[in-house]
Amino acid sequence: MTIRARDHVLRAMTEDGAFRVVAARTTDTVQGVLDAQRPSDAVGKLLGDLVTGTIFLRETMSPDYRVQGFLTGDDGKSRLIADAHPEGITRGLVQLARGKTSFPLGPRARLTMMRSLHSGALQQGVVEFPESGDVSTALMEYMQISEQIVTFVAVSSLVRDGKCEAAGGYLVQLLPETRRDGLAALTERLAKFTHIDALIRSGEGDPDKLLAAVLEGHPFHTVGEDELRFGCNCSNERVAASLATLPKTDIADLIKSGEVLEIACDYCKVEYRIAPDHLRGLLAEN
Secondary structure (H helix, E strand, C coil): CCCCCCCEEEEEEECCCCEEEEEEECHHHHHHHHHHHCCCHHHHHHHHHHHHHHHHHHHHHCCCCCEEEEEECCCCCCEEEEEECCCCEEEEEEECCCCCCCCCCCCCCEEEEEEECCCCCEEEEEEECCCCCCHHHHHHHHHHHHHCCCEEEEEEEEEECCEEEEEEEEEEEECCCCCHHHHHHHHHHHHCCCCHHHHHHHCCCCHHHHHHHHCCCCCEEEEEEEECEECCCCCHHHHHHHHCCCCHHHHHHHHHHCCCEEEECCCCCCEEEECHHHHHHHHHHC
């Protein structure tokens, strides 16, 4: 079997229609996030796991729509954000409270998942985040409480010295056709399954291998595959649109200064330069 050294996600279904499985390699996507945000290794691992988990939620619940994951710290101010788009691009953001260098986990930490629905409305679910920092456990709790779907999740990001050595994981959902004996067999199988960190570290975290290992003894077929990558949807037009929402007096003050306005995207750090003449156009539009 050839291992494809690129980020991608595989979706599969067991032949009896009892289980849906998604497996992904997210190494390069997580690395792109780390390069842009430059967090500590501990924060980077947490963010990497959140990025991978958010991708899984989009792939299973809203493949054609945007899904965001928010991890709010115990201090109520620090946040990690993962933002997954249907085009396969995903980005992340680190927002630590002033004076913080590590992400504050604790009893008040919360995981919030937000996804777009076909109607255009937003669905949001919130669960307590375990002090252990286990994103997989938090995502399983979310799926059970907010989506009411029994789901097994295992995500991992191996981060050292600012580099993502490997990242990925798998998700298994129980579908309505699941029989009690089938559920028991898979539950026993996953309980004995090698820890996801060890699989990712050993190179066995390739999606093809993960699918085969997780569903060993359960005939299945692949139903879809998509590429994944780090990316951002910021643009000159979006920056201009955000500036257009400022009060006229603020725009006039910026024009009066005569300076080129420099704005950097928080997610990807790309810098945009807005000249005073452009600002005058915004003032006229307002």
